[in-house]
Each structure stands twice: as C-alpha cells, then as structure tokens.
Amino acid sequence: MGTRKTIAITGASAGIGAEIARVCAARGYDLILIARREAPLLALSAELEAGHNIRAHVVTADLGAPDAARILANAVAARGLQVDGLVNNAGFSKTTGFTTTDPAAQQEMIRVMLSVPVELARLWLPAMKQRGWGRIVNVASMAGFLQATGGDTLYGPIKSFMIKFSQGLWVESQGSGVHVSVVCPGYTYTEFHDVNGSREAVSAAYPKWMWLQADRVARDAWDAVEADKPRCIPGKRYQFLSVVSKLLPDSVGLKTAASHARKLKRV
Numbered sequence: 001m002g003t004r005k006t007i008a009i010t011g012a013s014a015g016i017g018a019e020i021a022r023v024c025a026a027r028g029y030d031l032i033l034i035a036r037r038e039a040p041l042l043a044l045s046a047e048l049e050a051g052h053n054i055r056a057h058v059v060t061a062d063l064g065a066p067d068a069a070r071i072l073a074n075a076v077a078a079r080g081l082q083v084d085g086l087v088n089n090a091g092f093s094k095t096t097g098f099t100t101t102d103p104a105a106q107q108e109m110i111r112v113m114l115s116v117p118v119e120l121a122r123l124w125l126p127a128m129k130q131r132g133w134g135r136i137v138n139v140a141s142m143a144g145f146l147q148a149t150g151g152d153t154l155y156g157p158i159k160s161f162m163i164k165f166s167q168g169l170w171v172e173s174q175g176s177g178v179h180v181s182v183v184c185p186g187y188t189y190t191e192f193h194d195v196n197g198s199r200e201a202v203s204a205a206y207p208k209w210m211w212l213q214a215d216r217v218a219r220d221a222w223d224a225v226e227a228d229k230p231r232c233i234p235g236k237r238y239q240f241l242s243v244v245s246k247l248l249p250d251s252v253g254l255k256t257a258a259s260h261a262r263k264l265k266r267v
Ligand SMILES: NC(=O)c1ccc[n+]([C@@H]2O[C@H](COP(=O)([O-])OP(=O)(O)OC[C@H]3O[C@@H](n4cnc5c(N)ncnc54)[C@H](OP(=O)(O)O)[C@@H]3O)[C@@H](O)[C@H]2O)c1
Pocket: 010, 011, 012, 013, 014, 015, 016, 017, 034, 035, 036, 037, 038, 061, 062, 063, 064, 065, 089, 090, 091, 092, 112, 113, 139, 140, 141, 142, 184, 185, 186, 187, 188, 189, 190, 191, 192, 193, 195
C-alpha cells in the first residue's frame, strides 16, 4: 500500500461503522473515528491500536448540527491529519410519521445522512484526486431501492439520493485512483432499531434469516471499495430482492411497502 493511508469513518461508535473500522485496522489503515459519544470511540481506538500497528484518532462531532461538516473538517485539519478515505456511515431513522415527527429531528436526519456526506465528499475528495489515491464508501440501504414506506417517510428518499450520488461520484472518479462504493444493507444487527424504538416490532415482524451481521456488511463494503465496485449489496437474499424490486410494478411495490409499515405499526 506504500505510505500509510488514513480513513475517516462517521458513526464509528457503534454498529456498521465500528465494524468497518475493525476491517480497516486489520488491513493496516490509520483511522479517524467520528461520532458524538466519546467513550465508545475511545474504547474502539484503544482496541484497534492495541491489536494492530495503526493509529486510530478520535474526533467527536454532532453531524446533525448546523455547519457540522466544515467544523469537523477544521477539527481534523487542526490535528494535522490528512484524509485519504471517507466512510459516510452515521445515520438513524425516525419512524413516527411525516406530520408527527419533530421538524428539528427531520432536519437532523437530512443533515447527518445527506448534507454532511455531500459536504465531506466535496471537502476531501479534490485532494484525494490530486494525490491519485482515495476511497469513499457511502452507507445507504435496501430502503433506497424499494418503494417508500409510510412512517419513516424521509429515510428511503435520503438513501435513494445516496445511491445516485455515489454512482455520480464513481463515474467522475474513474481513472483518478479514487474508488467509490455505495453499500446497501438490509436488516442488520446494530443499535439502529434500539435507537429508533422499533426493536420489538422488527424482531416480531422479520425472521432471523433476514438479518445480517454488521461485521459481514463491513467486510463486503470494504472489499467492494477496494475492487472499485460501484455498489455492494451484502447477502444473496438482498441481491435477489434488489432485482425483484426493479421488476415489480409500482402499484404492487407500494402495497407491499404499505403492508410493511402496518406490520411495524408505523401507519
Ligand atoms: N441496521 C440496519 O438494519 C441498517 C440497514 C441499512 C442501512 N443502515 C445504515 O447503516 C448506517 C449505520 O447504522 P447502524 O445500523 O450501524 O446503526 P447504529 O448502530 O445505531 O450506529 C449509528 C452510528 O451513527 C452515529 N450517529 C447518529 N447520529 C449522529 C450524529 N448526529 N452525529 C454523529 N454521529 C451520529 C452514532 O453515533 P453516536 O450516537 O455516538 O453519535 C453511531 O455511531 C446508517 O446510515 C443506517 O442508515 C442500517
């Protein structure tokens, strides 16, 4: 790999982000671990530095705050760190319905999962291209392919945006040494469904075979970006679903999505 590269990972304090950090550390990358909670970031940093010959820097940031991307980039620069790779992973959902969700929480969703990923890519990608090496992983979701559900009204559209945005970056980065991949996991065991309060409902509604392990998602995501594959769907069952969803007429897809939302008592 030559000189050691540094990968910045948002949402590294838990779930898929923490697992991507473990994969990257095992492959010899230095890391910048980013999230709001400092304690799990420090614990992960200590684990990775003890287990691998790497540095794992911790930068706390609330990516839902106004101007979060610029503030984060300044904090990273002030530490003298160069960003060679970016994993836009931080995210959460609100399943409380469009008109009954706090508008501030909706703004936060848009910032954390859409504006900040775009702004961080715009801030750090030009230098990656100039240096002739870079990696960008955007964590979207199967929800970005499927028809929109009620309840978590903004989540699917935000993830669809991330899929298309990533495709555009992939096309523009060809031949530059920068690899771009979007990863679209299905249901994955992390803190995600505890944070949005749907753990009990999703566990009752969806059988175990539908659930992915976060370490597997992380490995598939990183393998995809190293191979410069524009898209990664972990798990054969979800690869199949992504094909079927394209073939379904919208009317059928929407009915299926609505029944999903009812199962989860979101509408
Ligand atoms: N789990 C699934 O079933 C699933 C399926 C498809 C896609 N995804 C996507 O995978 C990504 C990771 O989610 P996960 O499943 O790993 O969930 P998770 O275990 O809840 O982790 C979410 C991460 O995002 C960070 N985060 C949330 N809000 C933040 C904010 N305002 N500022 C900074 N960091 C913030 C959290 O850190 P702090 O709380 O410490 O800030 C945490 O590290 C998300 O983009 C999600 O949409 C998840």
